[in-house]
Amino acid sequence: MSDTENIPWPRIGVEAVAILVSILLAFAIDAWWADHLERRARIVVLDRLSAEFDANFTMLGDFQDECRTQCRAARAADSLYLEVAAALADGAESIEIEDEMLADLIGTPTFEAETPILDGLVRSGQIRIIEDQQILSAIALWDRMLRNTAELEARGRTNVDSRLIPILADRGDIGHIIRGSIRRRMYDDVDLDGTTALRLDARLKAAIAERYENTARANRGLDAMKDAAGHLLIAIGNNE
Numbered sequence: 001m002s003d004t005e006n007i008p009w010p011r012i013g014v015e016a017v018a019i020l021v022s023i024l025l026a027f028a029i030d031a032w033w034a035d036h037l038e039r040r041a042r043i044v045v046l047d048r049l050s051a052e053f054d055a056n057f058t059m060l061g062d063f064q065d066e067c068r069t070q071c072r073a074a075r076a077a078d079s080l081y082l083e084v085a086a087a088l089a090d091g092a093e094s095i096e097i098e099d100e101m102l103a104d105l106i107g108t109p110t111f112e113a114e115t116p117i118l119d120g121l122v123r124s125g126q127i128r129i130i131e132d133q134q135i136l137s138a139i140a141l142w143d144r145m146l147r148n149t150a151e152l153e154a155r156g157r158t159n160v161d162s163r164l165i166p167i168l169a170d171r172g173d174i175g176h177i178i179r180g181s182i183r184r185r186m187y188d189d190v191d192l193d194g195t196t197a198l199r200l201d202a203r204l205k206a207a208i209a210e211r212y213e214n215t216a217r218a219n220r221g222l223d224a225m226k227d228a229a230g231h232l233l234i235a236i237g238n239n240e
Contacts, residue, residue: 046130056114071219073106073211080101081212088202096195097195099192102177103180105164106160107184108157110153110157138234139232141231142228142232146228156218165178172197
């Protein structure tokens, strides 16, 4: 007779159940711990995203309030268009324009979003730990607005470089204006005194009008980016 035959069957059943329960409990603990770690990682990621987009939201506001972007060009284009239109209506052949206004007109600084946390999550595939659909939708909106604004800004730069500056240069000496505009990108305190004479015609008027339309679109793009950053901050706050 074998040793197994000497062990009562009920005792074998209890031991088997105990082993099974131990295994299931171990799996449950492992699953709980993995879920706990993922929840902690998600909290850390959302905290960092919140800080990142709070900074971008603030920078966008400062960028617009200080008018280091398209809003300067928009105001210059609006004022200059009215001056040129009035001068043409009066039959004038040329007009004296403030150098400061011309520098604003051709200035094309752009807003550079700083999103290393989001970029790192996307590149590494860790974006998957964000499960909240509202947050994912807000991230998608931000990405769409970012790309749209970058396209608008690029279109504006192309318009200035390939159309506006050649038209202005053909109608007056603007070399010092171009140099001043370049320096202004690096130094905030660059002032341009004096005026520049420009010959007037309908083509100049049309180029200034086009510049205004491009800057207006870029400003709306920046507003949309700021709204998208705000939506993401709200979505993250609702998930806390």
